[in-house]
Amino acid sequence: MSKPLRVGLAGLGTVGASVVRLLVENRESLARRGGRAIELVRVASRSFKPDVGIGGASFDTDLNSLDTADVDVVVELIGGEGDARKLVETAIAGGRHVVTANKALLAGCGNELFSAAREADVALGYEASVAGGIPIVNALQKGLAANRLEALAGIVNGTSNYILTAMEEDGQDFGNALAEAQRLGYAEADPTFDVEGIDAAQKLAILAALAFDTGIDAAGVHVEGISNVDVEDIRYARELGFSIKHLGIARRQEDGIEARVHPALVPESELLAKVSGVTNAVMVHGDAVGSTLHTGPGAGGMPTASAVVADLVELARGTLPVPAAAHAQLPSLGLAGVVCPHYLKIPAIDQPGVFAEVADILSRHRISIEAVIQRPQAIRSGEEPWVPIIILTNEVAENEVEVAVAELGKLAGVSGSIARIRVVDLSAMMLGP
């Protein structure tokens, strides 16, 4: 057996502690699979050494302590961008391999880091940066390597999916579902990053770059979160045969890559519509294989550690890739060119003629109507009587529907803002543009 792979670990939070545990508990099988021992030699963490056994590894509060000849690979688990970037750049410059779980880092400067790693001829593993324990990077890089990948769609933010599931299954409103997620540790005190879609957009950018062999462009992703989804929308969607999910979608188009993150009505017949709670799921469409779906825990200490250590095993074996240059720099199209059905909730004042006006505007924009729900509402005294008109449209281009919705909003018979949620027909979408 060759000499051990010597690991320097930065960060001893939940994931870091889980990596340490896994390296100890599965030491024997990891050595067998990696062809040599994987040995934790140094741990660095800026806080004082927490109550985590680190075996014979040395500990230091200085991250620079990993910049040393007895470390073959630096595992970056400190998160954030500034210090993490410096740590990774230093490791690469020192000729050390890197394994990271840091999506924000890769979304921010992944292209630069990949390029530096390529020049230094070191591997850069990032399985843990997307979809936690699901080996999706591995599937895209290896298992599906025979395919020209056409599209991917996924639930990549467990917090948002947990909240939407609670809203759908328990009828909770967004605020309560969020509070529950926070209580259970599934959402941060400041949940912006998750519920506004930023986290999902970063992950989508990483997956898209990998799937379409292009650069990472997180800024080019169209981003909407779930904070405007009303529990009433979820009920109406269900009545129409859909579940509302927060999706990240990336698709090859003729002139670039469509990339978008937003709430979406997904047909209940799709497996993706059934993925509940903090579980993540990524659906991939390739020209040969067709569609595959990969689901599992999207976060958490041990699932993320599973991905980090999988990269270490590959590295020990000598099969973790040095990043190749992106084949092409495909422009990010965001939402441009997206054509899909829409769910509209129009708060109409209950007076004659409003529906006719709504229908007229849609018709003038050549938006045809697939389904309508309008019911008598109980009227509370002192309030103006109004009814939500729910419309499911046929396929319509983004700019068309936007203009139509703006016109609808100006109608005297419409009071309040119009909800608009895109419908995603995965089977049609996966067949390519």
Next chain:
Amino acid sequence: MSKPLRVGLAGLGTVGASVVRLLVENRESLARRGGRAIELVRVASRSFKPDVGIGGASFDTDLNSLDTADVDVVVELIGGEGDARKLVETAIAGGRHVVTANKALLAGCGNELFSAAREADVALGYEASVAGGIPIVNALQKGLAANRLEALAGIVNGTSNYILTAMEEDGQDFGNALAEAQRLGYAEADPTFDVEGIDAAQKLAILAALAFDTGIDAAGVHVEGISNVDVEDIRYARELGFSIKHLGIARRQEDGIEARVHPALVPESELLAKVSGVTNAVMVHGDAVGSTLHTGPGAGGMPTASAVVADLVELARGTLPVPAAAHAQLPSLGLAGVVCPHYLKIPAIDQPGVFAEVADILSRHRISIEAVIQRPQAIRSGEEPWVPIIILTNEVAENEVEVAVAELGKLAGVSGSIARIRVVDLSAMMLGP
């Protein structure tokens, strides 16, 4: 770029023709991902050359034509065991790598072939042998390599799942659903291999060996097919909150590997219960990651070719593994030690006291009852009035329930055979024995 990987392909059926197509159509991206060109140099097929373009490759009806110095890897797609075994053994003896889609071959003599490949230091790729296009071998070997795998459960025979789906969704009986599957090309003229579970058992044996790092033991798998599942069972199961699926299950036990293939009641809340049609799905439980689910097309020319060519890309890259010696030879336990709830359908003559006798027998075997369905039946004239009693039991050991069912069958008030289908509680099962 290094010299090309030279491929010799045996077999030009649906999968073979798809491999040829993929190697041509995605030639450029394959070369990029593999780090060198993947070049089809020779094709052998015992039938005359079919109407498939094979580019510049030479064609021969003699399989021995691939046993030559200008072939680096033999792709075995002829199926069956005799000739395929000889072809693979010859390739290995000649120092050539092998990629195969042949589950029957691996189930029959995979241990010997792995051992020969190890001694000759050649790689043996078999991603295509299980679950078609789903990169599950890759996930088990690499993506989940950090884990001690505890259990796996899957729908690995698309024909059976197609038939069960047609029975559940359209209310067809087994015979009609099978005939439809045959008409659509999802089932063979002689469907035994698929509907009696033999195909699933072979695949399960291959997956179990990989997951638990032991030898392949297809003979040790307990096998039941779906031909005895009645459409009525599916309706009752649904009423009780379950879907009936044909599952392959392998699980680490203290004294060996539990391995079984049989119809099973799966709770409707499980994603696996929603996998419909010819789609395959494999759920894996590891100590670190928890449960992941991998779904996709389980058969078909292009999906299977996707898996074959993925192995070729890995081989080109130098990362397709030479088979390692199994870590341990764990005994196959089949059904031994399985304890689970059961669905029982007891055809009872409609006379007083029968239910009491049934309940008494179950009680004497300490089998407690979780749910019962018994309804008045429409009685056709001339027939003895009888009613099916449906019982969902709590957990019971295999031998206990078997004895109890035999006793039930002897009751004067029971006429005809008793249906017994195991209930699989995936969440509990995945938590380990």
